[in-house]
Amino acid sequence: MGRDAAIVKRKTIDGINERIKEGSAVVVTAEEMKEIVEEKGAEKAAEEVDVVTTGTFGAMCSSGVFFNFGHSDPPIRMQRVWLNDVEAYTGIAAVDAFLGVTQLSKSVEEYGGAHVIEEFVKGREVELRAESDGTDCYPRKEIATEITLEDVNQAEMLNPRNAYQRYKAATNSSNKVLKTYMGTLLPNFGNVTFAGTGEISPLNNDPEYRTIGLGTRIFLCGAEGYIIGAGTQHSPPFGTLMVKGNLKEMSPDYMRACVFPGYGVSMFIGIGIPIPILDAEMAKFTAVKDREIETEILDYGVPRRDRPVVRKVNYEELKSGKVEINGEEVRVSPLSSYFVARKIMEELKRRIENGEFFLSKPIERIPVRSDFKPMRQKEIVVVKNVMSEAIRISPETSVMDASRIIIDKSVNHLPVVDSEGKLRGIVTSWDIAKAVAMGRMGKVEEIMTTKVVTVHPEDPVEFAAEKLRRYDISALPVIDAKRRVLGLITSEDLSRLIVKR
Amino acid sequence: MLLYLHFDSKTVKEPVISLTTLEKKTLINIIRGSVGAREGELFVEIEDSRASEIIEFIRSKGVEVTEIREKIAKSEDCIHCGACISICPVEVFSLNDDFRVEAEVEKCIRCGICIYVCPVKALELPSI
Numbered sequence: 194m195g196r197d198a199a200i201v202k203r204k205t206i207d208g209i210n211e212r213i214k215e216g217s218a219v220v221v222t223a224e225e226m227k228e229i230v231e232e233k234g235a236e237k238a239a240e241e242v243d244v245v246t247t248g249t250f251g252a253m254c255s256s257g258v259f260f261n262f263g264h265s266d267p268p269i270r271m272q273r274v275w276l277n278d279v280e281a282y283t284g285i286a287a288v289d290a291f292l293g294v295t296q297l298s299k300s301v302e303e304y305g306g307a308h309v310i311e312e313f314v315k316g317r318e319v320e321l322r323a324e325s326d327g328t329d330c331y332p333r334k335e336i337a338t339e340i341t342l343e344d345v346n347q348a349e350m351l352n353p354r355n356a357y358q359r360y361k362a363a364t365n366s367s368n369k370v371l372k373t374y375m376g377t378l379l380p381n382f383g384n385v386t387f388a389g390t391g392e393i394s395p396l397n398n399d400p401e402y403r404t405i406g407l408g409t410r411i412f413l414c415g416a417e418g419y420i421i422g423a424g425t426q427h428s429p430p431f432g433t434l435m436v437k438g439n440l441k442e443m444s445p446d447y448m449r450a451c452v453f454p455g456y457g458v459s460m461f462i463g464i465g466i467p468i469p470i471l472d473a474e475m476a477k478f479t480a481v482k483d484r485e486i487e488t489e490i491l492d493y494g495v496p497r498r499d500r501p502v503v504r505k506v507n508y509e510e511l512k513s514g515k516v517e518i519n520g521e522e523v524r525v526s527p528l529s530s531y532f533v534a535r536k537i538m539e540e541l542k543r544r545i546e547n548g549e550f551f552l553s554k555p556i557e558r559i560p561v562r563s564d565f566k567p568m569r570q571k572e573i574v575v576v577k578n579v580m581s582e583a584i585r586i587s588p589e590t591s592v593m594d595a596s597r598i599i600i601d602k603s604v605n606h607l608p609v610v611d612s613e614g615k616l617r618g619i620v621t622s623w624d625i626a627k628a629v630a631m632g633r634m635g636k637v638e639e640i641m642t643t644k645v646v647t648v649h650p651e652d653p654v655e656f657a658a659e660k661l662r663r664y665d666i667s668a669l670p671v672i673d674a675k676r677r678v679l680g681l682i683t684s685e686d687l688s689r690l691i692v693k694r
Numbered sequence: 695m696l697l698y699l700h701f702d703s704k705t706v707k708e709p710v711i712s713l714t715t716l717e718k719k720t721l722i723n724i725i726r727g728s729v730g731a732r733e734g735e736l737f738v739e740i741e742d743s744r745a746s747e748i749i750e751f752i753r754s755k756g757v758e759v760t761e762i763r764e765k766i767a768k769s770e771d772c773i774h775c776g777a778c779i780s781i782c783p784v785e786v787f788s789l790n791d792d793f794r795v796e797a798e799v800e801k802c803i804r805c806g807i808c809i810y811v812c813p814v815k816a817l818e819l820p821s822i
Binding site: 250251252376377379383384385386449450451452453454459461514523524525526527528529530531532533535 | 773774775776777778779780781785788789792793794795807810811813814815
């Protein structure tokens with residue numbers, strides 16, 4: 194390269210921009226950088242490389258577009274507005290509105306804000322409909338017209354939370370199919386899904402946010418966009434970004450409306466971030482490997498905010514397509530497109546090499562520490578708060594003894610447990626009555642129900658009530674992860690709760 | 695090879711699949727089936743190399759046989775996200791070296807679940 198050693202030690206963004214202008218900047222993708230650092234070490238890599246490009250392409254629900262439609266004649270202050278029957282938020286100035294990607298159409302299924310944004314970007318006409326009460330300055334009460342992206346004054350994409358650094362992966366321990374924002378999760382740990390692009394994802398390549406900050410110029414869906422701060426729910430190492438960019442300059446190649454069955458509409462957003470290699474530390478950061486990026490597989494079978502961790506996992510394992518859960522091999526689906534993310538890295542690299550894209554210096558850093566608090570809410574009642582004591586019996590208990598216990602303790606349900614306290618079955622007073630009537634006076638294991646519907650202590654009571662209704666039963670054993678019986682929740686426990694409230 | 699068998703009111707009562715297995719000494723994989731009052735249908739997988747003689751035998755028992763060549767089709771709309779990979783019961787989909795989603799369509803058993811999970815509606819089952 195023949196550069197002065199003193200300059201090389203600490204490069205500046207201005208210096209890199211000079212070289213981009215001259216056409217001499219060395220730009221590599223995050224994938225290429227891993228190899229360079231491995232081969233030459235961080236010091237040497239930092240001397241040679243000016244910019245590393247990163248990329249991600251995933252469904253990012255926290256996205257949308259601010260529009261200014263221009264004024265009609267006579268003018269209207271839009272109090273409600275619909276674009277192709279998808280409502281946009283209008284609690285701002287007269288003809289400004291924000292269309293969120295997940296907002297659903299009132300008339301067409303599996304169609305939402307993301308699809309409307311896609312129609313605009315593809316140059317199609319969109320129907321605009323608005324209503325108002327009318328004021329002296331804005332007398333018009335309704336309007337219906339057709340518009341294209343060219344007709345509006347501004348169409349500014351503004352995404353409160355994009356480019357998640359890493360995600361928790363998802364699986365499902367329950368016995369039914371779950372339709373989630375993490376895709377369709379098959380029962381009994383049938384599959385695992387994850388999102389994010391791991392070692393090529395922007396924030397993983399600058400984990401201390403030294404160069405990615407407020408004011409950083411980025412590639413956003415094909416346009417030049419900017420980071421305008423940390424995203425909502427920013428919580429390093431699960432960092433996020435708030436970004437904006439001009440929809441009129443975006444390309445349908447780098448964004449896509451999508452539908453997750455049973456969940457709704459979202460939008461794949463393409464983001465590429467150039468990382469200036471200012472020194473050896475930045476070179477080391479950009480050499481991060483998938484196996485060093487750790488996350489957890491969570492159990493979406495538990496309908497709570499704090500879902501149980503099934504196991505720890507890294508992105509290398511996730512990307513291999515198979516992970517082991519409880520001794521079994523489970524197949525993994527990525528939900529972000531590594532293919533398009535790579536295309537973005539390459540495109541951003543090309544633009545910088547051609548002098549079409551320059552780096553910007555962040556004017557403020559985003560926090561490296563930040564808490565993601567839960568919602569403040571009235572205390573929620575979970576099963577363990579209201580469950581009653583379970584009278585456990587062993588499988589060898591005679592039907593006669595069981596009937597005595599039912600009468601002495603005046604209960605209706607007896608969970609049957611093995612010597613370790615693990616649930617084997619359940620007998621009810623009805624089972625006993627039936628057994629007596631039929632002269633089956635042996636052991637309870639001969640008459641017990643073995644397929645038992647259960648709940649966990651941390652499940653909300655609403656979930657327990659729903660299970661009682663769905664299976665038309667009156668009690669559920671409460672069990673822990675090892676199937677040990679902790680208690681019993683009955684319909685009486687639940688009705689007592691309602692009376693108390 | 696995947697076959698669609700249609701049984702009429704007579705053949706629906708006959709153990710045609712067992713007969714075929716015993717007579718032809720071949721294994722038949724039943725993928726999916728339904729039996730109605732007057733007719734029934736089955737999707738079965740048979741040995742590729744002996745397809746014609748097996749089909750001939752089943753037909754000789756009065757069952758209507760249609761060879762299914764129409765498998766899952768992936769359009770240009772695919773963004774290679776891979777949502778289909780872990781859902782498919784017979785592992786039709788995988789990521790290739792280029793990180794594109796590739797489909798080994800000959801494995802497809804036409805269950806259709808991938809069509810439902812594809813977030814960009816890039817999958818389609820041509821009708822038979």
